[in-house]
Amino acid sequence: MRAVYTFVLSMLPMVAAAELKQSAADSAVIEHRFQIATTPAAAWQVLVHPERWRPADHTWTASPSNLSLVPEAGGCFCERWDGNSAEHARIVMARPAEVLRFRGSLGPLQEMALTGVLTVTLAAKDGGTEAVVSYRLSGDASHKLDSFVPVVDQVIGQQFGNFARAAAIRQ
Numbered sequence: 480m481r482a483v484y485t486f487v488l489s490m491l492p493m494v495a496a497a498e499l500k501q502s503a504a505d506s507a508v509i510e511h512r513f514q515i516a517t518t519p520a521a522a523w524q525v526l527v528h529p530e531r532w533r534p535a536d537h538t539w540t541a542s543p544s545n546l547s548l549v550p551e552a553g554g555c556f557c558e559r560w561d562g563n564s565a566e567h568a569r570i571v572m573a574r575p576a577e578v579l580r581f582r583g584s585l586g587p588l589q590e591m592a593l594t595g596v597l598t599v600t601l602a603a604k605d606g607g608t609e610a611v612v613s614y615r616l617s618g619d620a621s622h623k624l625d626s627f628v629p630v631v632d633q634v635i636g637q638q639f640g641n642f643a644r645a646a647a648i649r650q
Contacts, residue, residue, distance in 0.1 A: 498510050498511075499628065499629060499632050500613075502624065502625040502628050502629075503620075503624065503625055504620040504621075504622070504623050504624060504625055505617060505618060505619065505620040505622070505624065506615075506616060506617040506618075506624060507614075507615070507616045507617075507624045507625070507628040507631070508613065508614070508615050508616075509613065509614045509615075509616075509628070509631065509632045509635050510611065510612070510613045510614075511611070511612045511613075511635060511636050511639055511640075512609060512610070512611050512612075513609070513610045513612070513639065513640070513642075513643035514604070514605070514607055514608075514609055515607050515608045515609075515610055515643050515646045515647050516606075516607045516647045517607060517608055517646050517647055518576075518603070518607075518608060519576040519577065519601040519602060519603055519608045520575075520576040521608075521646065522576075522601050522608045522610060522646040523575055523576040523577075523579075523601060525642060525645050525646040526579060526599060526601070526610075526642060526646070527548055527550040527579070528548070529543065529546045529548055529556065529642075530543045530544050530545075530546040530547070531543070531645055532638075532641045532642045532644075532645040533546060533638060533641065533642075534637060534638060534641060537586065537634065537637075537638055538558055539558050539560075539565050540558060540560045542560070545558045545559055545560045546558050546567075547559070548570070549570065550570060550573045550575070550579060551570060551573050552570060552571060552572060552573060553569065553570065554569070554570040554573070555569060555570070556568045556569070556570065556581060556583070566583065567581075567583055567585055567586075568581035568582060568583025568585065568595070568597065569581065569582050569583060571596075572598075576601055577600065577601055577602075578598065578599070578600050578601070579598075579599045580596065580597070580598045580599075581595075581596070581597045581598075582594070582595065582596055583595055583597070584616070585597070585634075586634070588616070588631070591618060591622055592618060592619070593616050593617065593618035593622065593624075594616070594617050594618060595614060595615065595616045596614070596615045597612070597613070597614045597615075597635075598611075598612070598613050598614075599611070599612050599639070608646070610639070610642070610643060610646075612635060612639045614631070614635050616628070616631070
């Protein structure tokens with residue numbers, strides 16, 4: 480039984496650090512680091528399929544199967560259902576197995592006219608991959624980002640924690 484427990488724990492990503500690096504009424508910077516027991520190339524293959532790891536309650540339809548991501552500049556991270564669609568973000572940089580950068584204000588931030596840039600970097604480290612997820616938000620100070628950015632931080636941690644777990648299991 481102990482061997483099974485040890486194996487299961489080894490499959491889970493380790494959160495090396497989670498930090499709300501900056502928070503103000505008009506801007507915020509969030510950063511999460513995950514250690515994943517797989518290669519950057521294997522992690523990339525999971526990252527570009529959010530339908531496999533994004534939580535259902537972080538979609539407009541409660542169905543991750545409606546998500547798609549085109550991992551190239553100009554590509555859409557979109558959700559489509561019953562003739563409807565929503566753009567979660569637009570890809571502005573894709574370097575397979577290294578960097579995926581999105582521009583978009585995720586979820587309820589979309590209607591706030593905020594600018595959001597989310598960057599996921601993947602790098603080989605200690606026989607696995609370190610994934611660094613940073614999300615920079617900026618906008619009008621009247622939005623009072625600092626009043627709710629801790630919740631955004633938790634959501635980013637949950638979403639990309641799911642990614643890291645899915646990538647570790649994929650091996």
